[in-house]
Amino acid sequence: MNFANPLWFAAFALLPVLAYFYMIAKKRKKRLSLRFSSINLLKEAAGDKKLTDRDKILFAINLAVLALLITALADPHIPLRQTKKGANIVLAIDVSGSMQATDYKPSRIEAAKAAAENLLKELNPGDLAGIVVFSNGATTSSYLTPLKDKVITKLRSIKATDGATAIGDGLSLAIDMATSIPSKKKVVILLSDGVNNAGVVSPDKAIEFAKSNGMQVYTIGMGSEKPVLLGYDFFGRPQYAKLDEATLKKIAESTGGQYFRSVNATTLSDIYAKLPEKIERELEDTSIKDWFIAAALVVFSFWLYLKYWRFRSLP
Numbered sequence: 001m002n003f004a005n006p007l008w009f010a011a012f013a014l015l016p017v018l019a020y021f022y023m024i025a026k027k028r029k030k031r032l033s034l035r036f037s038s039i040n041l042l043k044e045a046a047g048d049k050k051l052t053d054r055d056k057i058l059f060a061i062n063l064a065v066l067a068l069l070i071t072a073l074a075d076p077h078i079p080l081r082q083t084k085k086g087a088n089i090v091l092a093i094d095v096s097g098s099m100q101a102t103d104y105k106p107s108r109i110e111a112a113k114a115a116a117e118n119l120l121k122e123l124n125p126g127d128l129a130g131i132v133v134f135s136n137g138a139t140t141s142s143y144l145t146p147l148k149d150k151v152i153t154k155l156r157s158i159k160a161t162d163g164a165t166a167i168g169d170g171l172s173l174a175i176d177m178a179t180s181i182p183s184k185k186k187v188v189i190l191l192s193d194g195v196n197n198a199g200v201v202s203p204d205k206a207i208e209f210a211k212s213n214g215m216q217v218y219t220i221g222m223g224s225e226k227p228v229l230l231g232y233d234f235f236g237r238p239q240y241a242k243l244d245e246a247t248l249k250k251i252a253e254s255t256g257g258q259y260f261r262s263v264n265a266t267t268l269s270d271i272y273a274k275l276p277e278k279i280e281r282e283l284e285d286t287s288i289k290d291w292f293i294a295a296a297l298v299v300f301s302f303w304l305y306l307k308y309w310r311f312r313s314l315p
Contacts, residue, residue, distance in 0.1 A: 004075035004287070011070045015063055022059055054306075061303040068296035072289040079286070086126025087185035087279065088144055091116055091155075092174040094167075094192040094222070095133045098241040099160040101193075103224040104265045109160040111265040112191055112222065115272035117155055119189070120148050122276045128184070130177050131155055134170025135163030136198045144181055166199025167192055167247060171206035171217065179213050186215050187279055190251065193222035195244040203247050210255045216280060217255040219248040220271055222262050256280070 003009075093112060104111035120129055129151045131141040142154035171190055178186040188210070196203050210217055223243040230239045245261065252259040258278060262268040 001076055001078050004077060006074055008070055008074040011073075012067070015066065018063065018066075019059075026055070058303060058307055061299060061306070065296050065300050065303070068292045068299065072292035072296065075287055075289045076292065077287050086124050086128065086146075087187055088128050088130075088178045088181055089123060089187045089189065089279070090130045090132060090144070090174040090178045091119075092132045092134065092138075092170045092188055092190040093141075093158065094135070094165060094170070094194060095158060095160045095163075096135045096165040096194050097160065097162045098165075098194050098228075098230055099222075101228050101230060101241055103228045104222075104268070107160070108193055108222060109158070111268055113155055113158060115265075115269045116191075117152050118269065119272040119275055120152055120155070122273070123148060124276075128181060130174075131158070132170055132174040132177060133158055134166050134173070134199070135161045137166055138169040138173040138199070140173065140177065144177060164198035165192060165194035165196055166201075167194075167196040167244075167251075168201035168203045168206040169199035171203065171251065172201045172209055175206070175210050175213055175215050178215060185279075186213065187257075188215060188217045189220070189275060190217060190248070191220040191222055192248065193241060193243055195242050196247060203251060207251055207254045210251075215255055216257050217251050218257040218260070218275060218278070219252045220260045220262055220268070221245050221248050222268065225263050 093116065095109060099107070099109040099112070101108050116131075123129060126146070128144040128146050129142075129148055130144040131151060131154060132138055133141050141158055142151045145151060167190070170192075171188065174188040174190065175186075178188055201209075209215075221243050223241055228241040230241055245259070249259045251257070260271045262271055
């Protein structure tokens with residue numbers, strides 16, 4: 001536990017001062033009781049134990065109420081699961097030529113978009129979402145925003161290109177976007193079905209960039225269990241989709257994330273459906289001063305009960 005305004009604890013010095021004046025007042029009251037005919041004062045002066053205990057209990061409760069209010073003013077905080085601030089979650093989606101393959105129905109890119117849309121719908125209200133796409137290079141499709149519907153609209157408009165695969169560029173741009181709004185957990189979810197063969201940033205450099213920014217990266221490898229023919233090159237040689245699992249695993253393991261392998265549209269949907277639960281939420285200091293104010297009210301209510309009900313038969 002820590003406190004936002006610890007200087008308020010200096011007010012605790014008043015409690016022994018109040019106790020001192022309380023004892024002085026009690027002694028003075030006893031002296032005065034000898035000079036007047038009040039039966040109750042004479043009882044107290046003679047050492048009526050019930051009256052003395054009653055006053056001590058009520059005074060102690062008053063001190064407890066003050067102590068709780070002082071603690072509330074100090075604004076105590078404890079770490080709780082992050083819910084208010086949420087997280088910056090950026091989807092980095094491969095839109096290279098191989099994403100046009102139809103082993104996922106109706107195509108890899110459409111299956112990826114459908115699964116990503118379901119994930120966006122399951123994010124926490126406090127989360128911000130954004131999208132980066134990469135092929136020969138990387139570009140922003142949707143900037144970070146709490147408006148998930150707008151992100152989904154941008155997601156649906158994404159199309160695959162005829163380009164290569166720049167995993168390093170895509171990851172770097174996603175990291176840059178995720179860090180654009182501070183004081184939030186930063187997460188990148190990167191999907192690719194190819195080998196890094198383009199761009200200006202290597203995957204290793206992107207990994208270092210992620211680690212230096214405290215970035216957690218989840219990676220998804222997309223591809224069928226059997227080779228998928230994409231077409232033929234200029235010389236008539238068949239070209240197959242290739243998945244670089246080693247690079248995707250390295251990215252995830254190096255950043256504290258996790259790697260997932262998708263072999264069809266069903267497994268891809270399952271992966272995205274489970275990701276919101278797998279994202280590790282940071283602990284944040286949450287104020288609990290209201291708890292102490294509530295406790296002070298409860299204790300004060302107990303004081304009222306003792307004074308005006310339990311001890312009502314005592315003067």
